Amino acid sequence: MSDQYEAVFARYDTDGDGRLTVDEVTAAIAGLFPANEVNDLSGIVQSLFTEYDTDHDGFLSMAEFVPLAKNLPELA
Known part of the structure; x- marks a missing residue:
């Protein structure tokens, strides 16, 4: 995996546990929009x-995050 994706993943993995939680992904997505445009992102994040949570453990691993980042280059 590229260093670019690893760096982005690490930036969003605020607790450093090697996986992204719903809250961490919500914060990442919220950062893409002006604060006044962000209402409820729960539906987007759940989708x-x-x-992308292919093992259905409730977290995004690095391997699961890369396809998401490739499809949403704004995250990078």
Whole structure:
């Protein structure tokens, strides 16, 4: 995996446990929009987890995050 994705993943993995939580992904997505445009991101984040959390453990691993980042280059 590229260093670029590892650096982005590490930036969003605020507790450093090697996986992204719903809260961490929500914060990452919220950072893409001006604060006044962010209402409720729970539906968007839930959809992302449904699609990208392939082992269904409730977290995004680095391997699960890369396809998400490739499809949402704004995250990088």
